[in-house]
Amino acid sequence: MKIISTPLELKEQLKDEKRSIGFVPTMGALHEGHIALIKKAKEQNEFVVVSIFLNPTQFLKGEDLDKYPKKDEADKKICKLCGVDLLFFPQANDIYGSDEVSLLAPKVRGYVLEGESRPSHFNGVLTVVMKLLNIVSPKRAYFGKKDAQQLNLISLMVKQLFMNVEIVAVDTVREKDGLALSSRNVYLSASQRQEALKIPTSLRSATAMVMKGLLDSELIIANMREILYPLDISYVAIVNREFTQVDKVEIGNSIILVEASVGDTRLLDNIWL
Template identity: 55%
Template sequence: MKIFNNPNDLKEYRKGVKGNIGFVPTMGALHKGHLSLMERSKKENDITIVSIFVNPTQFLPGEDLDQYPSRIDADKRICELAGVDALFIPTSEVMYAHTEPMITVPNMPGYILEGLKRPGHFNGVLRVVMKLLNITQPTHAYFGKKDAQQLYLITNMVQSFFMDTIIVPCEIVRESEGLALSSRNAYLSDDEKKQALKISKSLKVATRALMKKEFSAANIKAIMMETMEGLDVEYIAIVDRDFNEIETIVLKHSIILVAARVGKTRLIDNLWI
């Protein structure tokens, strides 16, 4: 596995690579969710590139940039064992200039849900993803469905700017009891992790209601809220695949999204239906 810290060195490597290129962008603290993206990339491409970069422009003041989990030696080993061909670990200094053009998300859906709670967050996400895609020029780039709004905005950016990369949505990977895997799960105590299971449980309750043909968004939200009693629920949203809020769920065209705080840790989850 080749390791690069400079964008220009990686670009030179990329010029000499033939065939399909898969790219998995991460912020490190790798877990089985990240590993599933790497495995899919390995299966579908000739070469797989992974990046590890905790992107400062997507963190708001007071968020956990300085505390974000970092296990760089373990992450390198995970990538090596996964058969990754190239690993990109840049610094902020090589990724950002003092003056550079900005990318701004569209008002809808850029400033609802996560964008409302974290204004400016998605501008930083699109900014770094644009840079990473330009550096790696992948055939396919792999993103988890857990960050559903992010996935939508990245796909929209790639299509809007006529970029030659296929964005591949990948299924959420969960712990055995149902908690969606996240690097921020490391913040949770044992008791908090038990509380956090109410989030995935609420989605299971919603699934059972849908199987009984309960398609009212208001009713689904109510039973989910009841299931998450005791948690600091920031939002439950039910939207179509273009992130328009809907009153009636349409199967195969809708998403239920949840954000809640467990202790000091903010978690998100969703159900694509």
């Protein structure tokens, strides 16, 4: 596995690459969810690139950038064991200059749900993903369904800016107890982890309601909020694949989403129906 730290060196390395490139962008602290992305990339491509870059522009003032888990050496070992061909490991001054061109999230979809409580967050996400895709020029790039709004906005960016890359969505990976894998799970104490299980429990209950033919969004959300109590809920929402909130679940075109905090740890989860 080759490790490269600068964009120009990476572009030079890949400029004559004839094999299909699969790309997995990450912020490090790799876990089984990231490994699932890498495995899918290896299945579908001949050459796999992973990036590890803790992107400062998607963190708002007062958020957990400084304490976000960093496991650089362990991450390198995981990538090597997974058969990654090339690891891109830049620093912030490799990616950003002093007078940056602005890339803005859409005015509606970028400022609802997670974007409502974290204004400008998705500006940072889309900016760094655009940069990384331009540096790597992959055939396919892989993102988890757990960050459903992020996935939707990246797919929208690629479509609207006519970018020549396929965005591949990969199913959420869960711990044995049902908690969605996240680098932030390490922040949870044992008791907080038990509280956090209310999040996947609420989604399972919502799915059971839908399977019984109860499709009314208001009823489903009310039931989920009861299960989630007393967590600090940012939102519980039911949207279609275009991220428009809907009054009734439409099987095959709906996502039920939750964002809630356990202590100081913000957790996202969802179910695609």
